[in-house]
Amino acid sequence: MPTAPPPSRDVALETRVFWERFKKQITAALIIVLLAVMAFTGYRFYSDRRAAAASASLASAKSAQEYQAVIDRYPSTLAAANAYLLLAEAQRNEKKFAEANKTLETFIAKYPQHEFVSTAKMAMAVNLESMGKADEALVMYQQIASAYPNSYNAPVALLSQVYILKAKNRNDDARRICETILTQYRTSFWAEAMQQLRILKPVTSSTPSPTGGPTVPPMLAVPPAAPAPQAPPPPKKP
Numbered sequence: 001m002p003t004a005p006p007p008s009r010d011v012a013l014e015t016r017v018f019w020e021r022f023k024k025q026i027t028a029a030l031i032i033v034l035l036a037v038m039a040f041t042g043y044r045f046y047s048d049r050r051a052a053a054a055s056a057s058l059a060s061a062k063s064a065q066e067y068q069a070v071i072d073r074y075p076s077t078l079a080a081a082n083a084y085l086l087l088a089e090a091q092r093n094e095k096k097f098a099e100a101n102k103t104l105e106t107f108i109a110k111y112p113q114h115e116f117v118s119t120a121k122m123a124m125a126v127n128l129e130s131m132g133k134a135d136e137a138l139v140m141y142q143q144i145a146s147a148y149p150n151s152y153n154a155p156v157a158l159l160s161q162v163y164i165l166k167a168k169n170r171n172d173d174a175r176r177i178c179e180t181i182l183t184q185y186r187t188s189f190w191a192e193a194m195q196q197l198r199i200l201k202p203v204t205s206s207t208p209s210p211t212g213g214p215t216v217p218p219m220l221a222v223p224p225a226a227p228a229p230q231a232p233p234p235p236k237k238p
Contacts, residue, residue, distance in 0.1 A: 051077055051079070053074070054074035054077040054080065055078075057070050058079040058086075063090065064091060067083045067084075067090060068083075070083040071083045071084060081111045084106065084110075087103050088107070088120070089123075097130050097131045101128070104123055105124070118144055118147075118148040118151045118153040122157065125144070125160065126160075137160075138164045145157040158181050159177075159181060166200070171200045
């Protein structure tokens with residue numbers, strides 16, 4: 001039995017009907033997309049201009065007051081983050097160690113994922129040493145070495161502990177840290193750690209070793225040559 005052919009479709013008519021039915025929604029969606037693109041482009045342009053201005057301002061800054069001005073005028077920018085570090089360095093140069101540590105604490109709190117967080121903590125530990133707070137500095141060095149074992153600051157933090165422990169006559173602890181450096185960071189600070197380890201080597205005998213060269217056990221020493229036999233005296237004449 002022959003089947004009836006399908007009814008023909010008028011694509012143009014269907015499109016017109018669809019447009020007349022949904023033109024308000026389509027127009028509104030297009031306007032929203034256009035406004036979003038314009039807003040994003042404007043934000044990127046504004047952000048780029050602001051970042052460039054912040055970088056230029058930071059490049060021309062030379063004093064603690066100018067670094068603080070960059071932070072106040074361009075917060076949440078990369079230049080502001082770097083300005084915190086430069087401000088802390090300027091404060092340290094002025095012997096304002098406590099203020100420098102407060103600046104570094106603010107930097108760490110505002111930029112916890114910054115690549116220089118471990119460096120900021122190292123600077124804080126050095127400032128603590130400068131203030132005579134060796135115990136607090138030692139704890140911070142330990143935290144840095146433990147929290148950032150793969151950073152370039154880890155062996156520095158370990159080696160800094162050695163000097164503090166030596167000053168406290170804790171030579172055994174200092175020696176263990178030197179051995180850790182030699183084991184875990186063979187390609188960095190190896191020579192310094194080896195030198196400190198030689199200094200910290202325990203004395204095993206109170207008698208100084210001879211300096212005339214290696215000694216040979218008696219049983220392996222070459223026996224002295226026997227004296228040459230003397231000729232018998234000539235016979236006496238009668």
